[in-house]
Amino acid sequence: MTTVGTLAPARPAPFDVAARRAEFPALDQQVYGKPLVYLDSAATAQKPRAVIDAISRFYERDNANVHRGVHALSERATKAYEGARATVARFINAEVREVVFVRGATEAVNLVAQTFGRQRVQAGDEIVVTTLEHHSNIVPWQLLAAAQGAKVVPAPIDDAGDLDLPGLERLLGPRVKLLAVTQVSNALGTVTPIEAVVALARARGIPVLVDGAQGVPHLGVDVRALGADFYVFSGHKLYGPTGIGVLWARREHLEAMPPWQGGGDMIRSVTFERTTWNDVPYKFEAGTPDIAGAVGLAAAIDYLGAIGLPAIAAHEAAVLREAEAALRAVPGVRLIGTPRARAGVISFLVGDIHPHDLATIVDRQGVAIRAGHHCAQPVMQRFGLAATARASFALYSTSGDVEALVRALHAAIKVFA
Amino acid sequence: MTELTDLYQEVILDHGKRPRNFGPLEGATASAEGLNPLCGDHLVLQVKVAGGKVEEARFTGTGCAISRASASVMTGLVKGKTAAEVDAMFSTFHALVTEGPGAHSDLAALGKLAVFGGVHEFPTRVKCASLAWHTLRSALHGGGATTTE
Numbered sequence: 001m002t003t004v005g006t007l008a009p010a011r012p013a014p015f016d017v018a019a020r021r022a023e024f025p026a027l028d029q030q031v032y033g034k035p036l037v038y039l040d041s042a043a044t045a046q047k048p049r050a051v052i053d054a055i056s057r058f059y060e061r062d063n064a065n066v067h068r069g070v071h072a073l074s075e076r077a078t079k080a081y082e083g084a085r086a087t088v089a090r091f092i093n094a095e096v097r098e099v100v101f102v103r104g105a106t107e108a109v110n111l112v113a114q115t116f117g118r119q120r121v122q123a124g125d126e127i128v129v130t131t132l133e134h135h136s137n138i139v140p141w142q143l144l145a146a147a148q149g150a151k152v153v154p155a156p157i158d159d160a161g162d163l164d165l166p167g168l169e170r171l172l173g174p175r176v177k178l179l180a181v182t183q184v185s186n187a188l189g190t191v192t193p194i195e196a197v198v199a200l201a202r203a204r205g206i207p208v209l210v211d212g213a214q215g216v217p218h219l220g221v222d223v224r225a226l227g228a229d230f231y232v233f234s235g236h237k238l239y240g241p242t243g244i245g246v247l248w249a250r251r252e253h254l255e256a257m258p259p260w261q262g263g264g265d266m267i268r269s270v271t272f273e274r275t276t277w278n279d280v281p282y283k284f285e286a287g288t289p290d291i292a293g294a295v296g297l298a299a300a301i302d303y304l305g306a307i308g309l310p311a312i313a314a315h316e317a318a319v320l321r322e323a324e325a326a327l328r329a330v331p332g333v334r335l336i337g338t339p340r341a342r343a344g345v346i347s348f349l350v351g352d353i354h355p356h357d358l359a360t361i362v363d364r365q366g367v368a369i370r371a372g373h374h375c376a377q378p379v380m381q382r383f384g385l386a387a388t389a390r391a392s393f394a395l396y397s398t399s400g401d402v403e404a405l406v407r408a409l410h411a412a413i414k415v416f417a
Numbered sequence: 418m419t420e421l422t423d424l425y426q427e428v429i430l431d432h433g434k435r436p437r438n439f440g441p442l443e444g445a446t447a448s449a450e451g452l453n454p455l456c457g458d459h460l461v462l463q464v465k466v467a468g469g470k471v472e473e474a475r476f477t478g479t480g481c482a483i484s485r486a487s488a489s490v491m492t493g494l495v496k497g498k499t500a501a502e503v504d505a506m507f508s509t510f511h512a513l514v515t516e517g518p519g520a521h522s523d524l525a526a527l528g529k530l531a532v533f534g535g536v537h538e539f540p541t542r543v544k545c546a547s548l549a550w551h552t553l554r555s556a557l558h559g560g561g562a563t564t565t566e
Contacts, residue, residue: 354481356456357425357433360539364421373457386457386479415425416482 015315020307021396023048034366037404042186042214042345042392043370045239047300054299055241058292066291067265067282081291084298085281091301092231093222094248100281101289104245105213106136108232109180111247111284112209113140115257116230117178120207123149125177128206130155130163131382132185132192135375137211141180150177157382161188161337165196172204179208183215187376187390188337189320189345191219198228207253213237217394218316218343220309223248235293239394240300244293247284254280261286304395312395316344319393323402327391330409336388347374347388350409353416355389361415362408369405423535424542425482428490433482438492442475449559451478451552453544458484462492462552471495471503474553481545483536488549490529500557506530507550513537514546 021027026046029036038046058080064073066081089096102108117140121127127141131154138152145152153176156167163181172179179201183194194210201208209230212221216233223231230253235244249257259266259277263286268276277283304312323346327333332351350358355371362369370390373380380386391405442448445463452459460478464471474492491510495503510530517537518527527534536546 356458356481356542356545357483360424360542361421372455377457380457386459415421416430 015307015311017315017396017398021398023050023303024396025049025052027396031366031368032364034364035404037365037367037401037408039391039393039397039401039405040368040370041217041394041397042237042390044236044242045217045394046396047239047241047296048303050303051240051296051299055292055296058295063292065288077291080295081289084294087298087301088246091220091305092216092246092248093224095251097280098223098248098251098254100247100249100254100284101294102232102245102247102284103243103290104234104236105211105232106140106234106245108230108245108247109137109209109211110140111260112230112232112249113144115260116207116249116253117141117144118148119257121145121148121150121177124175125150126153126171126173126175127151127178127180128153128155128168128171128176129180130168130182130192131157131378132161132163132182132188132190133180133376133378134182134186134211134213135377136213137180137182137209138378141178154378155181157190157379161185161190161339161379163190163192163197165193165200168197169200172200172206176204176206179206180211181208182211182213183221184218184343184345185337185339185376185379186214186345187374187379187388188339188347189342189392190337190339191215191341191343194228195226198226202227214344218313229253235297235300238297238300239303240297241290241293244290244297246297251280254284257284259283259286263287265289307395315395316393316397319397319399319402320344320346322399323391323393323405326402326406327409330406330413332413333409336383336385344394345390345392347390349385349388350413351416353412355387357416358389358409358412361412362405365404365408365411367405367408420535420538424539426532426535428529428532429482429486432486432489436476436485436489438473438475438489439477439485440475441477442473445475447556447559449552449556451548451555453480453484453548455544456481458545458548460484460488460548460552462488462549462556464553464556466557469499471498471500471557476549476552480548481542483542483545484548487533487546490532491549491553494529495553500554503553503557507554510550511547514543 024046062076064077066078156164207229210228212233217238231248236242266286334349336347359371442463448463458480462476465473476488514536518534
């Protein structure tokens with residue numbers, strides 16, 4: 001009981017997971033006659049009604065092309081699209097002009113590699129990427145390195161799946177022209193000490209790209225405070241639609257970078273003698289953008305803002321702790337990656353059951369998990385594995401989901417007994 | 418659960434756990450590597466072909482129960498078969514794992530392959546079951562000119 005007369009610190013409203021769950025229509029269904037237990041949110045999150053409705057409303061009422069029409073609908077569509085950009089900017093604490101809409105984190109990395117990268121990285125230079133990276137934060141750098149005669153150098157991780165910071169620091173020599181690092185590992189759930197990594201690089205004048213695809217849904221980001229040069233994320237992992245994502249870059253970089261794709265909207269004037277570019281960020285948005293996608297992403301950000309990221313993070317941390325303890329109690333379970341800080345993801349093996357067999361069996365119990373290399377083969381190689389099973393969690397995950405997973409794992413163990 | 422027990426039949430579980438013909442093949446005349454990029458599973462298949470027939474086939478690598486069982490059963494079945502006969506067996510097998518046993522008028526002709534009759538209920542696992550076959554055919558056809566004696 002509270003003591004009368006003391007000033008209790010202000011507490012956020014309790015997180016009502018049942019109420020939040022009810023806002024996600026896709027969660028309310030059965031698969032194979034069992035209630036769906038969706039533990040694959042790291043692949044893509046389910047969408048709240050607010051996002052689905054915002055997209056429908058846009059197409060039902062405001063649909064028109066942006067930035068050119070003078071009619072009412074075009075004006076509304078432009079307002080919605082640019083409003084979405086402003087919403088993203090507030091969410092990550094950026095200038096509105098620094099927010100470039102792209103298809104997703106993958107496209108954002110490719111954009112940076114092919115513009116900024118081509119300007120900065122020359123023959124003999126090095127690009128450091130960590131062993132934790134998703135293929136989307138490795139392969140674009142390999143393409144750049146191959147084109148420029150440069151080298152991609154992997155930064156090590158330890159047996160827990162944490163970044164080896166001293167090991168990383170040793171690699172940051174004078175030839176390094178760029179560092180690419182994830183905020184959260186999609187394969188292991190490792191939360192990297194991103195501020196420390198950025199500080200190491202910036203002390204040496206090395207630009208840093210941070211992959212926020214897995215990080216932003218759980219931790220959010222303040223790009224000003226972070227001090228990196230680029231931050232990229234996908235809308236669909238943040239409860240928004242697929243097909244929309246964000247590249248944030250420091251304005252001076254965006255100003256100096258050449259355009260990536262040519263087309264409409266990215267130009268100021270076109271003649272056969274001389275074409276001039278539009279201002280940032282439009283210089284990087286050739287063609288009709290995913291307007292409804294941007295509107296949906298803004299709706300997702302508004303939805304998260306109303307709940308509060310800290311409340312979401314606290315709830316997810318509690319479910320993750322429960323899941324980790326429950327998995328450890330299952331006979332034969334081995335966690336792959338035991339990082340100091342974890343967000344969203346737990347990778348594991350059960351005895352010698354292949355993760356694909358495991359995923360198939362638990363799927364028939366209604367439990368959706370991922371099995372495979374998670375597009376992070378260097379991580380798998382680091383642990384001497386071809387694949388892991390991965391359960392990933394979101395704001396709508398519950399203790400009941402964890403219990404269902406454990407029950408399903410026991411069923412799998414029985415099949416392979 | 419019946420679909421699961423159709424997929425993970427005793428024979429498949431047994432072959433998955435204790436695969437036959439597993440390990441390197443001495444004196445192989447052809448080999449091929451199979452990779453499932455979806456899951457990273459990896460299989461090396463070696464064959465010894467003599468007189469136009471598969472004398473022996475063995476495999477190594479990592480994979481799920483379905484892919485290991487498929488490689489295990491297959492390497493047993495193809496002994497003494499010509500490349501054309503292996504192709505015919507593959508057609509039968511492929512129809513079985515994509516369409517199910519209902520597609521076969523003559524179930525008896527499936528022989529040992531019949532244990533894979535549950536795979537068609539799991540479209541995402543068809544590739545697991547087929548990997549060994551694709552790899553074997555690649556070994557037989559890719560190296561065909563150099564392996565006949």
